[in-house]
Amino acid sequence: MKNKQWLLASRPHGEPTRENWEFKETDSAETGAGQIKVKVEYISLDPAMRGWMNEGKSYIEPVQLGDVMRAGAVGEVLESNSDEFAVGDKVYGNFGVQTIAVSDTKGVHKVDPALAPLERYLGVLGMPGMTAYFGLLKTGLPEAGETVVVSGAAGAVGGVVGQIAKIKGCRVVGIAGGADKCGYVVNELGFDAAIDYKNESVHAGLKEHCPDGVDVYFDNVGGDILDAVLTRINLKARIVICGAISQYNNTSAVKGPANYLSLLVNRARMEGIVVFDNARHYGEAAKEMAGWIQQGKLKAKEHVESGIENFPETLMMLFKGENFGKLVLKFD
Ligand code: NAP
Numbered sequence: 492m493k494n495k496q497w498l499l500a501s502r503p504h505g506e507p508t509r510e511n512w513e514f515k516e517t518d519s520a521e522t523g524a525g526q527i528k529v530k531v532e533y534i535s536l537d538p539a540m541r542g543w544m545n546e547g548k549s550y551i552e553p554v555q556l557g558d559v560m561r562a563g564a565v566g567e568v569l570e571s572n573s574d575e576f577a578v579g580d581k582v583y584g585n586f587g588v589q590t591i592a593v594s595d596t597k598g599v600h601k602v603d604p605a606l607a608p609l610e611r612y613l614g615v616l617g618m619p620g621m622t623a624y625f626g627l628l629k630t631g632l633p634e635a636g637e638t639v640v641v642s643g644a645a646g647a648v649g650g651v652v653g654q655i656a657k658i659k660g661c662r663v664v665g666i667a668g669g670a671d672k673c674g675y676v677v678n679e680l681g682f683d684a685a686i687d688y689k690n691e692s693v694h695a696g697l698k699e700h701c702p703d704g705v706d707v708y709f710d711n712v713g714g715d716i717l718d719a720v721l722t723r724i725n726l727k728a729r730i731v732i733c734g735a736i737s738q739y740n741n742t743s744a745v746k747g748p749a750n751y752l753s754l755l756v757n758r759a760r761m762e763g764i765v766v767f768d769n770a771r772h773y774g775e776a777a778k779e780m781a782g783w784i785q786q787g788k789l790k791a792k793e794h795v796e797s798g799i800e801n802f803p804e805t806l807m808m809l810f811k812g813e814n815f816g817k818l819v820l821k822f823d
Contacts, residue, residue, distance in 0.1 A: 494519040496589035497802050499554045503544055505742040506810065511544065512560075512803050519591040527599070528570040529582060529592045533795075534802075535563040535613040536818040538809050541739040550765045559587040560802075563618055565602060565609045566592070576601070583612050588802050590822050606781070608793075614647055614817030615784070615791040616777060622733060622766040623651035623709075624776045628659075629769070630762050631707040631731045635660030638701050640720055643711030644685060645672035647817035648733060652709045653682050654789050661707075664700045666693060666716060668812045675815070680790060693719040704728075712737045714746050721750035728759040740810060792816030798823070 493516055500513040522528045543554045543561055554561050564586040568576050573596050576582060584599035586592035602612040614620060626648075633639050639656040643649035644665025653676060656663045665676040665685040673685035686696030693716055697705065704725035710717050713735025724730070738745045754761055769776070783789035794816045796805045801820065808814045 492519045492591055493517070494589055494591040495799050496559050496587070497799070499544060499556055499558060499560055501556065502546055503541075503740075506740045507541065507544060507803065507807065509803050514800070520593045522570045522572055522593055524572055525595060527568050527573050527576050527582075527594055527596055529564075529566040529584065529586055529594060530569050531564045531566040531586050531590055531592055531822055533565050533610045533613060533819045533821050534586070534588055535618065536806050536809060536814075536820060537563070537618070538734060538736045538739060540806060541810070550767075559589050561585060562588045563613060564592070565612050581609060583617065588799070590799055607784075610793045610795060610817075610819045610821070611791055613819050614793050615651055615780065615789065618766055619647035619817060620651050620780055621769060621773055621776055622764070623648045623655060624780060625766065625769040625772070626731050626733050626764045627652050627655050627707070627709060630764050631656075631709055631729050633659050633661050633707050636662075637706035638662045638664065638703055638725075639707040639709065640664045640666065640697070640701065640705050641709040641711070642666040642688075642716050642720075643734070643736065644676045644682065645815060646711065649709070649711050650676065650680055650792065650816065651789070654680050654783075656707070657681050658783060658788055662701075662703075664697070666696075666712075672812075672815065679792075688716060694722065697723045707731070709733060710735070714738055718748050718750050721748055721753040724753055724757050724759050726757050726759070728757055730754075730759065730761040732761060732763040736810065794818045795821050797821045 496515045498513045503511045565583050568580045581602050581604050639661045641649045641652045644667040653663045663682045665682045668689040673687045676682040676685045684700035705723045708720045708730045711734045714737035794814045
């Protein structure tokens with residue numbers, strides 16, 4: 492059985508290009524004792540992939556040169572030497588950017604295609620959904636009546652953050668690029684307001700839409716937007732550092748917040764999060780989120796691109812703001 496794969500060929504300086512990748516077609520490995528063979532149907536495209544391409548210590552090991560690129564994925568079990576999984580099961584796992592994966596089943600779990608389309612298990616019912624749920628509720632600690640601001644508001648994590656904040660009774664203001672995305676978060680997702688950072692002043696927008704200041708800021712982008720929000724925070728504000736996509740392709744040092752003394756003045760807190768820290772509690776979160784989806788309180792949107800050959804360009808869509816919702820790549 493043929494397996495198509497993308498390997499990391501070299502480490503990028505700045506924006507990744509095709510030269511950083513090697514496409515390979517090879518025979519798929521044998522399914523060993525305790526292992527399963529999976530036909531990968533969708534892979535998740537994540538901003539974090541850019542970090543995994545770098546050398547050096549992070550919250551997870553970098554992908555080694557010559558290795559298949561790491562990716563969360565969903566697919567169907569083709570062969571099984573495991574008691575836990577049967578042929579035909581649909582499963583989630585860290586299967587990588589390849590069409591056929593052989594897995595020792597570590598970190599693999601079944602998903603139910605009758606409850607939700609497969610790609611949704613990479614979005615709201617998967618890692619981005621968990622990031623939003625735990626990042627907001629455990630670290631942002633929103634209270635009813637407070638003002639929550641979220642950047643990357645039309646994206647996989649940001650869209651869920653804003654909707655959960657609404658469920659919790661907060662005023663929610665999103666920051667996103669372009670009129671379409673801003674219209675979507677207000678009209679479809681129910682945010683109270685949105686600021687189009689590509690065409691408006693974020694400072695002016697925050698002043699207008701957050702008349703009582705900002706109690707929680709869920710930061711997906713870092714850079715100038717983080718600095719702007721810091722000027723509007725309230726006493727005891729909580730700033731959740733989820734990501735800093737504006738900085739991931741920098742060729743110079745990451746731009747830190749110049750306005751950090753606002754934390755001192757306001758006795759505020761800025762705290763980083765890593766979704767995997769909550770892995771033991773994913774089940775409870777998924778149950779609550781599934782309930783919200785059923786009640787129509789939580790909406791999901793996936794952006795599906797096709798063809799493993801297009802992986803390098805599809806990944807770059809995240810950094811150009813060309814994805815609208817959770818970006819996934821479908822394999823034939
Ligand atoms: P996403 O928001 O679906 O897609 C990325 C979006 O970032 C783009 O659509 C674009 O939206 C925005 N963007 C790109 N370049 C930007 C820039 N220079 N300035 C401002 N916005 C920019 O991606 P996601 O998967 O939900 O991830 C969002 C963030 O969460 C990322 O920073 C990611 O690293 C982080 N994350 C962290 C964890 C964790 O455990 N800490 C887990 C998952 C994700 P616009 O069109 O609106 O610009």
